[in-house]
Amino acid sequence: xxxxxxxxxxxxxxxxxxxxxxxxxxxxxxxxxxxxxxxxxxxxxxxxxxxxxxxxxxxxxxxxxxxxxxxxxxxxxxxxxxxxxxxxxxxxxxxxxxxxxxxxxxxxxxxxxxxxxxxxxxxxxxxxxxxxxxxxxxxxxxxxxxxxxxxxxxxxxxxxxxxxxxxxxxxxxxxxxxxxxxxxxxxxxxxxxxxxxxxxxx
DNA sequence: TCAGCGATTAACT
DNA sequence: GTTAATCGCTGAA
Numbered sequence: 001x002x003x004x005x006x007x008x009x010x011x012x013x014x015x016x017x018x019x020x021x022x023x024x025x026x027x028x029x030x031x032x033x034x035x036x037x038x039x040x041x042x043x044x045x046x047x048x049x050x051x052x053x054x055x056x057x058x059x060x061x062x063x064x065x066x067x068x069x070x071x072x073x074x075x076x077x078x079x080x081x082x083x084x085x086x087x088x089x090x091x092x093x094x095x096x097x098x099x100x101x102x103x104x105x106x107x108x109x110x111x112x113x114x115x116x117x118x119x120x121x122x123x124x125x126x127x128x129x130x131x132x133x134x135x136x137x138x139x140x141x142x143x144x145x146x147x148x149x150x151x152x153x154x155x156x157x158x159x160x161x162x163x164x165x166x167x168x169x170x171x172x173x174x175x176x177x178x179x180x181x182x183x184x185x186x187x188x189x190x191x192x193x194x195x196x197x198x199x200x201x202x
Numbered sequence: 203t204c205a206g207c208g209a210t211t212a213a214c215t
Numbered sequence: 216g217t218t219a220a221t222c223g224c225t226g227a228a
Contacts, residue, residue, distance in 0.1 A: 047209070049209080056209075057209090058209080066223090066224065066225090067223075067224070081209090081223085081224095082221095082222065082223065083208060083209065083210060083222095083223095084207090084208060084210050084211080084220075084221070084222080085208090085220070085221030085222035085223075086210080086211080086220060086221055086222080087210050087211065089209060089210085091209085104209060106209085133210070133211070134209070134210075135210050135211060136210090136211075176209075177209070177210095178208080178209050178210075179209060181208090
């Protein structure tokens with residue numbers, strides 16, 4: 001962690017408005033430290049999933065069991081799962097215990113450990129394709145299913161504030177991706193990204 | 203038990 | 216623009 005960085009405290013994740021947290025996470029830095037290898041990047045794209053109120057959420061109909069159990073806990077944990085049998089997606093659990101809200105991190109802009117990330121992605125030069133998608137950034141940061149349920153206030157994975165502030169005029173919002181099955185809920189503009197950032201997913 | 207499918211990506215035509 | 220890769224969860228038998 002660089003000198004001016006401040007790790008976000010658990011209180012940050014307990015906020016009751018998952019949309020508000022999604023906005024505030026833009027410009028923050030997601031970091032992992034695996035076997036002494038530090039990798040990190042600025043969060044440039046997020047999506048809000050508002051638990052039981054939101055049909056697009058994994059926790060829509062369901063009880064606190066199986067893979068969604070972690071979302072019912074108090075905020076500040078990581079919710080990691082496998083999609084299409086091959087891609088790992090990373091979410092931040094928010095809100096207080098009993099309310100399964102989460103924020104999906106869809107894209108980051110690499111800042112630390114670029115060499116390590118390139119190696120993990122089997123790439124040779126820094127291009128947006130390194131981290132401009134939810135399955136890509138997890139691979140670059142070395143996040144896998146073993147990160148399920150880890151605390152974001154620990155020392156293996158965390159989110160820190162480096163003082164970067166994204167003005168509201170630099171944030172764009174839109175419809176979430178890949179959740180067409182959710183009917184009307186799919187139309188809610190709960191996807192947020194930093195305007196013009198080349199690392200935002202397509 | 204077991205078939206079907208998803209908050210995706212990369213490699214095709 | 217289309218499609219294969221690949222696995223844990225879900226719902227139906």
